[in-house]
Amino acid sequence: MKNLLSLFLVSAALYFGTALAASTDYTLNAGDRLSISVWNEDALQKQIVILPDGTISFPLAGQLVAKDKTVLQVENELTSKLSNYISDPVVTVTVDEVGGNTIHILGKVMTPGSFSMSQPLDAMQALSLAGGLDTFAKENDIIVLRREGNKQRTIPVYYARIKQGQALETNIMLQSGDIMIIP
Numbered sequence: 001m002k003n004l005l006s007l008f009l010v011s012a013a014l015y016f017g018t019a020l021a022a023s024t025d026y027t028l029n030a031g032d033r034l035s036i037s038v039w040n041e042d043a044l045q046k047q048i049v050i051l052p053d054g055t056i057s058f059p060l061a062g063q064l065v066a067k068d069k070t071v072l073q074v075e076n077e078l079t080s081k082l083s084n085y086i087s088d089p090v091v092t093v094t095v096d097e098v099g100g101n102t103i104h105i106l107g108k109v110m111t112p113g114s115f116s117m118s119q120p121l122d123a124m125q126a127l128s129l130a131g132g133l134d135t136f137a138k139e140n141d142i143i144v145l146r147r148e149g150n151k152q153r154t155i156p157v158y159y160a161r162i163k164q165g166q167a168l169e170t171n172i173m174l175q176s177g178d179i180m181i182i183p
Contacts, residue, residue: 025070029176030054031100034066034074038082039090050100060085071095103174105130107182108137122171123157126180133159138183144172145179 028034030052038044048056054067056074061081066074075093082089101117103126110131121129123144133139139160146153157180161167174180 028066029100033097035094101176104179108134
């Protein structure tokens, strides 16, 4: 009975660990550059940039949505579509450049602009990328604009309070496309 319980606990840990890892996989964005290849098919090796509408086109597979999908999901969809023409296609998709994973920082920072996120960033880390706030910035009036579907919402970032170890919940994790405004 004890061995059965141990086996169950190990299985559960593996299952939930795998589910957690799958939920944190990188999702593709418009502007990301992909390399797609089909094993043993020289004509089916392409570098593709995800278009602003989130789609890609690939020979024989046609057009498909890649934005907000993982690499594995795109591989599976391409494999499914190509299997109509090729027996057991082996499709490989790799991300060459995360050009679509950007945030924008505007206002009273030392270096405003667009920044690529090669790793997850919170608000304080993003401000660091922009060289920090300038002298006249309103530290507790910073907002992040985030588009969610057709709507946009504002999220406050209380920089001065975060520096004091307070309001840490406002040091949010940024998402691709976020705009941080520093008045």
